Amino acid sequence: MFIPTIPTADEMLDKAFRRAKKAANKIRTSKIPRNLKSKRIEEARVKTASQNIQETFNNILDKVPDIESLPMFYQDYIDVVIGVDQMKKSLGALNWAVGIISKLENEYVFKIRRSGPENSSKIRREAFGRISSVINRIEDDLEFLDYAKIKLKNTPTIDFDAVTVVIAGFPNVGKSTLLRKMTSAEPKVADYPFTTKGIQIGHFEKKWTKYQIIDTPGLLDRPVKEMNDIELRAMVALEYLAEVIIYIFDVSETCGYSLESQFKLYEDINNLYDTPMICIFNKIDLAENVKYRDKYINMVDDPLLLNAAEGVGVNDLIKRLEEFYGGKR
Ligand SMILES: Nc1nc2c(ncn2[C@@H]2O[C@H](COP(=O)(O)OP(=O)(O)OP(=O)(O)O)[C@@H](O)[C@H]2O)c(=O)[nH]1
Ligand SMILES: [Mg+2]
Known part of the structure; x- marks a missing residue:
């Protein structure tokens, strides 16, 4: 069974925040008026970081087949090798994280837009803190999915038409x-x-x-x-x-x-x-x-x-x- 690369919690956050920084640098060097810049920068950081996480997790969720729709042989195989319940729980946790982070993205982009420029970086830091705690909460699930990836790598390929x-x-x-x-x-x-x-x-x-x-x-x-x-x-x-x-x-x-x-x-x-x-x-x-x-x-x-x-x-x-x-x- 094919499972895409699973990042650890730290890797996911590092990558998302690095992307956010790059997006911010682009705006910093652009010709946007000074008084608008800091708000735009922080908005871009929040958006880029959240979207990077959502994309990464959605990609994993899209590529891992729905266990219940698999032939019984595979369901049983997965259950014996890694445990179907734990697999479902971990995929569910990823799905949960996508939902929460999408909500946080909207909430904090809105807050930055409404606030004065002097507060925008403080609001962004708060957003990053909450995003981090969501990802840290699913740390074990990410670890489990990575373990599943390794354990299921050499799953037999059965031709159900034969x-x-x-x-x-x-x-x-x-x-x-x-x-x-x-x-x-x-x-x-x-x-x-x-x-x-x-x-x-x-x-x-x-x-x-x-x-x-x-x-x-x-x-x-x-x-x-x-x-x-x-x-x-x-x-x-x-x-x-x-x-x-x-x-x-x-x-x-x-x-x-x-x-x-x-x-x-x-x-x-x-x-x-x-x-x-x-x-x-x-x-x-x-x-x-x-x-x-x-x-x-x-x-x-x-x-x-x-x-x-x-x-x-x-x-x-x-x-x-x-x-x-x-x-x-
Ligand atoms: N003379 C003779 N030898 C055979 C025949 N079929 C298999 N062998 C030999 O019997 C031995 C065992 O054959 P395998 O095909 O490895 O047996 P297996 O059932 O797969 O064994 P495991 O994988 O250990 O369970 C080998 O040395 C084969 O060459 C046969 O019809 N005649
Ligand atoms: Mg043999």
Whole structure:
């Protein structure tokens, strides 16, 4: 998610008052009659400083998307990463500051215009004092938005027009290998809460339908009962996303996990999500002599046998996706 640069309270005030000074200098060197000058100068300072703050904050408010209008996946993502309530509160504080500073601008410009020239600088100082205290009051909110900017910098870019496929399976079963074989470009790596490896997203297009394949290493690769609340929430976020889950078994068990435990995780995920699942039995090239694999292969509907490393069977998988989702977008 894109958030523009967020100034600290001090930076905001420095910038606004510096601009105000420049505006004042312009008037000072202009040909305005002497008796009018000091009033004009102070008026310009108040206007320039307030408007600079309003513009900066309005620009931020315009560019940050309205959280409630975002797809659920992003709302949940933002909530897990930084907290939606705090985000809304901080944006609300910025909005509040814009309103108050606009009011102060009008109030003090009016006061300067009505006062004698000898009082104008005193009135301007009072205006600056009040502007400063408004900005200092939202200091924490500015700090929070800057933190949010950093934390949300590498948010996954989800294409909501594409058919979304999420890959699941124990570590080392061949998830990344399959993602690479299915998609053209190098998959993009984005942050994903509570997995250190992030999330990988690859794309391909077939017969005018776009597909995006998502690999979530460290998330859908472990028994659900071992997960903590936060990880379970991240799992929920995935449900907003996935139209179909590809579950990969390693039939050779060279990944280090038995087919029995791989099957348990498959059942876990199947029970947790209403999402349709496609089962793949991978590393078929290493499994020639493993007899009991057939027992597991026969336990799922329409299994596909693959050797992802060599790309064998990948086209059958793509065909399967096309049958279900092709032309739907
Ligand atoms: N022989 C053989 N090796 C494979 C096949 N598919 C993947 N591999 C190998 O298995 C190993 C693990 O593959 P990855 O794609 O990294 O597995 P992963 O599921 O992404 O693993 P994590 O990211 O750790 O969860 C790699 O050395 C692959 O080259 C296959 O069909 N046959
Ligand atoms: Mg991987």
